Amino acid sequence: MLEPFAKPLYITQPLLPDMDEMNEMLKVIWASKQLSNNGNMVKQLEKDLSAYLNTDFLSVFSNGTVALQLACKVLRLSGEVITTPFTFAATAHSLAWNNIKPVFCDIEEDSFNMNTDRIESLITQNTTAIMPVHVFGYPCNVEKIQQIADKYGLKVLYDAAHAFGVKVNGKSIADFGDISMFSFHATKIYHTIEGGALTFKDPYQKERADSLRNFGIRNGENVMEPGTNGKLNEIQAAVGILLLKQVESEIESRKEITNLYRQLLKEVPGIITSKDIDGVDHNYSYFVIRVDKAGYGLSRDELYDKLLEYNVIARKYFYPLCSNFQCYKDFPSSQKENLPIANKISDMVLSLPLHGRMQKNDVEKICAIIKAIQKG
Numbered sequence: 217m218l219e220p221f222a223k224p225l226y227i228t229q230p231l232l233p234d235m236d237e238m239n240e241m242l243k244v245i246w247a248s249k250q251l252s253n254n255g256n257m258v259k260q261l262e263k264d265l266s267a268y269l270n271t272d273f274l275s276v277f278s279n280g281t282v283a284l285q286l287a288c289k290v291l292r293l294s295g296e297v298i299t300t301p302f303t304f305a306a307t308a309h310s311l312a313w314n315n316i317k318p319v320f321c322d323i324e325e326d327s328f329n330m331n332t333d334r335i336e337s338l339i340t341q342n343t344t345a346i347m348p349v350h351v352f353g354y355p356c357n358v359e360k361i362q363q364i365a366d367k368y369g370l371k372v373l374y375d376a377a378h379a380f381g382v383k384v385n386g387k388s389i390a391d392f393g394d395i396s397m398f399s400f401h402a403t404k405i406y407h408t409i410e411g412g413a414l415t416f417k418d419p420y421q422k423e424r425a426d427s428l429r430n431f432g433i434r435n436g437e438n439v440m441e442p443g444t445n446g447k448l449n450e451i452q453a454a455v456g457i458l459l460l461k462q463v464e465s466e467i468e469s470r471k472e473i474t475n476l477y478r479q480l481l482k483e484v485p486g487i488i489t490s491k492d493i494d495g496v497d498h499n500y501s502y503f504v505i506r507v508d509k510a511g512y513g514l515s516r517d518e519l520y521d522k523l524l525e526y527n528v529i530a531r532k533y534f535y536p537l538c539s540n541f542q543c544y545k546d547f548p549s550s551q552k553e554n555l556p557i558a559n560k561i562s563d564m565v566l567s568l569p570l571h572g573r574m575q576k577n578d579v580e581k582i583c584a585i586i587k588a589i590q591k592g
């Protein structure tokens with residue numbers, strides 16, 4: 217009989233900067249007497265991130281949600297925007313906060329991303345953009361999405377919250393669409409405790425975003441439009457500068473953990489694991505399984521509850537779907553018959569604990585528990 221873990225195993229564990237290095241950064245900030253308002257740490261972080269993501273124009277924000285809300289303003293989106301229901305609440309909410317109606321598009325069975333064959337039928341004269349999500353860091357069908365956007369004159373705003381460091385055929389994930397948003401929340405693979413970034417193709421869009429994150433103030437006295445407070449502070453920017461040095465090794469470690477999970481779960485009937493895609497540099501930001509009750513014997517919810525008894529805190533990402541939230545469930549596009557795959561997948565998925573410092577024997581034990589639960 218397997219014993220429960222002595223301490224809870226959470227879905228992830230944040231990267232932490234080296235404390236001595238952090239102290240050195242704090243000394244610099246203390247000496248500068250500047251804690252916020254686009255100081256040297258923020259400027260340095262934007263430079264470092266631009267280099268890492270191979271993009272010319274990048275701005276950081278206090279969180280990813282504010283960044284998304286401001287991206288909608290920068291692109292002057294209105295009316296309806298086509299997005300996915302299989303995502304975190306912030307995706308649809310950032311549209312709603314701009315008085316834009318989210319229109320939900322069904323997803324693909326394997327990638328969990330928006331099914332590009334379903335986008336065109338959702339376009340109306342009110343549609344202004346497509347807002348896809350690279351779910352769990354798996355790239356969307358970026359070429360097809362751009363083709364559709366070009367054909368109908370739509371903007372493309374990527375929620376790339378999960379996709380930091382991902383590359384497609386050697387190109388940075390930030391290369392696609394008009395704007396991409398990255399979240400730097402502590403639960404994400406790379407973080408600034410709270411934070412986020414936008415990448416742009418157009419330098420004037422960066423300029424507008426920089427003004428919008430600072431109340432709409434342009435240059436000292438000129439207030440152009442109603443902005444908000446979306447500034448990142450110097451201490452968090454310093455965390456970001458230090459953690460950027462750890463990202464590559466974090467991705468490498470997570471890759472090993474992911475491959476161990478895949479190997480150990482391969483022979484468990486009814487447990488479907490993710491695969492790597494040719495030409496993609498993955499970031500291994502999440503390890504997600506699908507539980508097929510017909511094969512496994514237990515439903516996703518039953519497995520989740522059983523794992524809790526063993527002190528394994530898995531997460532049902534993404535359940536419920538955004539289209540089933542109280543605030544969106546009455547939209548025509550939210551109806552279950554329009555989103556069959558999303559509703560099916562949302563009832564099957566389970567994210568298991570994953571981070572770069574995870575012990576191999578913990579992974580082995582989690583997999584042994586999943587097998588033992590199946591045998592009953």
Ligand SMILES: *Cc1c(COP(=O)(O)O)cnc(C)c1O
Nearest residue numbers: 279280281304306377399400401
């Ligand atoms: C985390 C996340 C966000 C929001 O980011 P915050 O930085 O927490 O505001 C948006 N979209 C997706 C898909 C996310 O996972």
